[in-house]
Amino acid sequence: MDSSNHTRHRSGWLKQENKAHKQKKSSKREIDKALGGRVERGASVAASTGGSSLASLGRQDRANRSVLLRKNKRQAVLAARRKGGSCFGGKTGGAPRTIGVIYLSEQGSLPGILGDSCSSLEAGLESVTEVFSKENFRATFLVAGRNNLSVLDVAKVSDVLCFVLPLCLGQDPRTFGTRKGGALDAFFGNAVDEMGRQYISIAKAQGLPATMGILQNLDQVPTKYRSSLKKHAQNFFIEEFGEGTKLVVDTPTKDGMADADSSNATNARSQFIRMLMEIKLKHVSWRSERSYMLGMSASINRSEDSEEGKGTLAVSGYLRGRPLDVHQLVHIPGHGSYRIAKIEGPRDPHPLRKMKGTEETRTLATADPSKWASLEEEASPDMMAGEQTWPTEEEMAEEEGSEEKSDGKKKKKLPPGTSDYQAAWLDGISDDEGDSDNEEDEEDMDDASEPEGLEDGKSIFGLDHSQGMTLEEWKKKKKEEQDEVEFPDEVETPIDVPAKDRFGKYRGLKSFRTSPWHAKELLPREYARIFQVKNPGELEKQVLQAGDELEQKYLRSLQGGDSSESKGTMDVEDDGVVAVNPGQYVTIYLVNVPLTMDVEDD
Numbered sequence: 376m377d378s379s380n381h382t383r384h385r386s387g388w389l390k391q392e393n394k395a396h397k398q399k400k401s402s403k404r405e406i407d408k409a410l411g412g413r414v415e416r417g418a419s420v421a422a423s424t425g426g427s428s429l430a431s432l433g434r435q436d437r438a439n440r441s442v443l444l445r446k447n448k449r450q451a452v453l454a455a456r457r458k459g460g461s462c463f464g465g466k467t468g469g470a471p472r473t474i475g476v477i478y479l480s481e482q483g484s485l486p487g488i489l490g491d492s493c494s495s496l497e498a499g500l501e502s503v504t505e506v507f508s509k510e511n512f513r514a515t516f517l518v519a520g521r522n523n524l525s526v527l528d529v530a531k532v533s534d535v536l537c538f539v540l541p542l543c544l545g546q547d548p549r550t551f552g553t554r555k556g557g558a559l560d561a562f563f564g565n566a567v568d569e570m571g572r573q574y575i576s577i578a579k580a581q582g583l584p585a586t587m588g589i590l591q592n593l594d595q596v597p598t599k600y601r602s603s604l605k606k607h608a609q610n611f612f613i614e615e616f617g618e619g620t621k622l623v624v625d626t627p628t629k630d631g632m633a634d635a636d637s638s639n640a641t642n643a644r645s646q647f648i649r650m651l652m653e654i655k656l657k658h659v660s661w662r663s664e665r666s667y668m669l670g671m672s673a674s675i676n677r678s679e680d681s682e683e684g685k686g687t688l689a690v691s692g693y694l695r696g697r698p699l700d701v702h703q704l705v706h707i708p709g710h711g712s713y714r715i716a717k718i719e720g721p722r723d724p725h726p727l728r729k730m731k732g733t734e735e736t737r738t739l740a741t742a743d744p745s746k747w748a749s750l751e752e753e754a755s756p757d758m759m760a761g762e763q764t765w766p767t768e769e770e771m772a773e774e775e776g777s778e779e780k781s782d783g784k785k786k787k788k789l790p791p792g793t794s795d796y797q798a799a800w801l802d803g804i805s806d807d808e809g810d811s812d813n814e815e816d817e818e819d820m821d822d823a824s825e826p827e828g829l830e831d832g833k834s835i836f837g838l839d840h841s842q843g844m845t846l847e848e849w850k851k852k853k854k855e856e857q858d859e860v861e862f863p864d865e866v867e868t869p870i871d872v873p874a875k876d877r878f879g880k881y882r883g884l885k886s887f888r889t890s891p892w893h894a895k896e897l898l899p900r901e902y903a904r905i906f907q908v909k910n911p912g913e914l915e916k917q918v919l920q921a922g923d924e925l926e927q928k929y930l931r932s933l934q935g936g937d938s939s940e941s942k943g944t945m946d947v948e949d950d951g952v953v954a955v956n957p958g959q960y961v962t963i964y965l966v967n968v969p970l971t972m973d974v975e976d977d
Contacts, residue, residue: 451930469958470693471504471513471725472651473669475533476589477526477578478519479571483539486589487626487640488647489516502671504725512652513725515669515693521570523577528708530578532669534585534656538575539625540566540608541591559607562596567611575615582659587650588612588622621654623647664919666699666957668692671724673974680716681967687716688968694961697926698954701740704748705965710972712750713965717741723960739961740953756903925954 432440476486485493493503493516506513519529530536542562590608593601605624612620626640671692678687704712720737722730844852869877884890908914955961 470695471515472534473502473515473517473532474651475529475536476516476518476539477529477536477574478521478539478541479574480541480566480568481521481570482541482543482565483591484541485518486537486539486591488589488623488644490644502669504671506725506727507648508727510648510652511727512648513727514651519574523573526574527577527581530581530583531662532667535587535651535654536578536584537587537589538612539589539591540611542566542593542596542604544592544595559603562600562604563607563611582661583616583657584659585654585657586612586616586620587654588620589625590622591625593624621650623650663696664922666694666696668694668961668963675968675970675972675974677970678966684970685967686970688713688965688972688974689962690965691721691960691962694955694957694959696957697922698929698956699963700925700954701742702746702748702953704750705963707965710968712752713968714747714750715742716964716966718955718964719962720959721962736962739955753904754906756900929954929956 476489478484490505493505502515502517504513504515517529517533519526543565588608588611590605593604596604605622609622612622623646624643626643668690669692670690673688673690675686675688681687699718701715701718703715705715706712717738718740720739722736868874884892
């Protein structure tokens with residue numbers, strides 16, 4: 376057979392590649408080399424969690440200790456959530472969660488998912504509390520007005536902040552064009568106006584709580600655009616408020632009103648309530664460090680103990696944050712700080728479970744006037760403290776000697792209108808120059824008294840030289856005034872006088888940045904009204920630490936089933952503090968409040 380008829384095999388690019396052995400990095404050297412110097416997790420547990428004390432424990436003991444610590448932390452968090460302590464609002468019990476609503480444009484309206492009970496809610500600080508018995512949940516709803524202060528006030532007290540994003544209606548799909556994204560631009564054109572962007576900015580600057588988005592008018596958009604519009608709205612809220620921001624679609628509308636009877640509306644409302652219950656609340660540090668309350672009702676009445684023109688203000692609401700000490704001051708925004716007379720615990724107007732019978736109002740805490748904090752906001756300065764002290768005998772003798780030397784000298788005449796600042800510069804001229812100048816001035820005055828001068832014996836003003844200035848003097852004066860305006864911080868230095876003598880009244884600095892000077896030198900008198908605190912940072916640390924200890928004691932009392940939970944107060948025997956536990960409905964009585972305060976608007 377002819378070998379030319381046979382086809383030779385040519386190897387292609389597909390080749391067999393056998394897998395390597397599965398056992399890699401078996402040696403310790405290979406493992407250390409792969410780690411690249413990194414320390415394995417758990418290698419420094421003994422050093423970071425107690426060192427030799429934990430190392431002495433057995434393996435089972437360390438495991439039991441970890442389980443116990445984890446259990447205690449979980450119980451503390453759950454107790455805080457149940458009772459509204461710290462930054463948590465309780466799902467069951469405790470204070471209701473505060474839900475704030477902010478419109479991002481003028482087209483926004485009250486969301487239908489809030490329910491019929493919130494239909495009468497107007498923009499402002501008016502609040503409506505609703506109880507959801509089926510979900511065992513209750514919430515207080517607030518709607519912010521279209522102004523910066525209202526938005527800041529609502530964001531300040533809200534646990535969850537809902538931003539309403541209304542889609543633009545009345546768009547003709549035929550006008551969108553073939554450009555990609557034309558429909559999105561049309562429906563989102565005025566969804567967020569200039570004021571809405573400003574509300575987002577100021578809320579971020581103040582400190583945002585947990586946020587949520589509400590998309591309105593989606594049911595009135597053509598079906599083929601709804602999915603992309605919803606995705607675009609979700610991306611908008613994620614970009615503004617971060618990952619994990621929830622978005623809920625508002626209930627369908629019928630003739631411009633929410634159709635609460637439809638099944639879609641019921642599902643949307645249930646989804647919204649479930650989101651409010653399960654959303655993770657944020658820790659706003661400046662708010663959780665103190666006790667605070669959203670006033671739901673207030674009244675002011677005259678009292679015998681109050682001063683003239685003042686009365687007692689009773690504010691009712693749910694106490695949130697940390698336990699409230701009855702002896703500390705309460706600040707009302709826009710009105711000032713006031714003292715607490717007593718704190719009462721009336722019946723909760725919005726209970727999760729209806730109680731049988733009538734619950735009487737209890738007095739939770741009564742203040743001791745001797746333990747009240749001071750209301751003095753400014754220090755009372757001693758105006759005589761900054762005056763010069765009585766001079767010493769050496770200073771008196773030196774002053775008398777200088778007066779004797781200056782008796783024979785003629786006092787230099789200053790031009791009219793000379794300020795003290797200009798006089799200080801003129802005083803620095805040497806005495807010899809002053810004498811020669813005076814002699815020249817006298818000669819000029821003598822010459823000016825003669826009937827000569829200009830050609831006709833008159834000055835440029837038509838008067839005698841004794842009553843006016845010559846042309847040269849007038850030009851010189853105008854030039855000096857112009858130089859003073861152009862170079863107010865400059866002065867000519869005499870050639871024959873050393874600078875240290877000419878500027879002896881002034882203190883020079885080798886370096887304006889590094890040269891030492893007294894921090895309280897030549898301060899304004901108004902600064903004397905500021906309290907002098909030796910270490911403000913340490914004082915703030917002590918105050919915050921005292922609040923932390925009070926809150927931790929409150930959480931421990933909840934875990935241990937202390938009787939303070941039932942009576943609503945907590946006594947700290949060491950400091951004599953009587954604190955009211957958060958999460959309950961209380962009435963705070965403030966004394967010496969002006970009767971002119973408008974409690975309806977506040």
